[in-house]
Amino acid sequence: MAARDAIRSTWGTEKLVADKIISVLFLTGLPTSQDSEKLQEDLLQESEKYHDILQSDFWDSYYNLTIKTVVMLEWLSAYCQNASYAMKIDSDMFLNVKNLVNMLLPAPKQNYMTGLVARGGMVLRDPYSKWYLPITVYSPAHYPPYALGLGYVFSLDLAGKLVKAAQLVKPVYIEDVYIGMCMNHLGIALTDPPDGSLFNVFPVDYNRCRYSKLIATTTRSLQNQVDFWRDLQTPGPYC
Template sequence: MVEDCEKQSKGQSNSRCRSLRLYVIFTVFLVLVLCYYIIPNEMSASWAIAVGLLLPEKFATQTINASLNTVSVVTSAERWKPPEPYYVAYPYKYNLLLNEPEKCQREKPFLILMVPVSPSNTAARDAIRSTWGSERLVGDKTVSVLFLLGLPTSENRDTLQQNLLQESEKNHDLIQNDFWDSYYNLTIKTMVMLEWLSVYCQNASYAMKIDSDMFLNVKKLVEMLQSAPKQNYMTGLVARHAMVLRDPSSKWYLPKTVYKPPLYPPYALGLGYVFSLDLPEKLIKAAQRVKPVYIEDVFLGMCMTHLGIGVTDPPDGSLFNVFPVTYNRCRYSKLIATTTHSMNDQVEFWKDLQRPGPYC
């Protein structure tokens, strides 16, 4: 009887030991998994894949140093896929790959032009550099220009990234972050623009976000800003009482599950809007509280409304134009921004406006 009890006791003890060992092994394994996936990446790989955030496995990037001497970019052959529709991966920490941290301190601009453009669109960047982007001094006011990029999404992205590095070293006007450069990520591109301005360009008075396919009259823009408010100021082509498009075939479709109200708050159209440099920090804070939508100009309007700050109508309704304006020197000397039919029009209109002689 005693022997049976001792055997039973030993059996239970061995069983408890095995259970304890398994528990310890499982705990260690769990800690290792958490350390590997969550701590370095701030979110698990499976979740990143689910929301379309995960970069290709071997697309490792390092922040370029201040002198832009080196960059490390390795890509996999994995084909890029667009992010989940209507999901905006912001707030999220995106890293700078190409930077010009001393741009504003060195140039001391009154106005800085921020131009979002796709990594592959070198032609648009060169066209701007040779036209309105070359107007660096208007009266006694300095104007600076930077191009905003995300990661290339095409199959030849390795080559594209190396070309961008060379372009950056030559022109010193590229800002690149490690998010996929796509239409659905325009809100991300806008928010990292604001983050950059809040960190690196606090000494400027104004910034303008302007699309790369726009004609810009820099002189007229600076003239308008001479009498503009210094704080809580955003202007452009202001949309008021704009209806939310519920047609799934529309480029700007938003389902009620993403944005329920039938009308958007007032916002300045993304083709080109100007703002005082006290706003970036405020908008970044508001973006932590407002559910983001992929339509970037609408999202900024939502953030402005959250802050209780109104969007300002321009002094003249003809200054900003969403439809191409037929060219003549007199008309173009009085507008600030307009879409054009082609890049060639952008270049030729600007060149003609620079000719000596009266505009009207």
């Protein structure tokens, strides 16, 4: 809940940018810890208060992120057909919503996905690695291009197409790689962002000028996320 509240008090408050309506929703599965009943009760109360939580019937864990992502795509395909774009973003990310919208204004409305695009990524065969995939699961030595799961953007037509592809592409638990595999199956290329510094996998040290130009970055703490966003809202030149 702390991460959701950090978003609700910062970039999640931006509902209208350049006359474009922004909606922020949180997707969760079922709690897996010992006090799951209490967590579920708290989640229902939070949902009653904010009306921004989607919950589905799967255990919410790292190894179920592919399920979570396909659930997101199914929901978008069913309920968001009037939207132009969606962004999947982790809850510990800083997002500059204005820059995101500005990037999307001239962007294609179909077959478009961008973010921090990994190309030629090697498949890790070390059984002790968090991202281990055995040859029996995925035989090629390299992954197809994919957008890192920390935050990627796509045109809404892709939601339905990816759901259909997911019925045919053998799942792997590394969710961002799996979406790349589905894009590859569809024969749709990923788009590199207009600037390589817009999406950042490693925390970017705060600098008002730098943050006024990026779109998304990981941060070292939720407090950083809040402090950086608030500083960026204060009047005055960025650079």
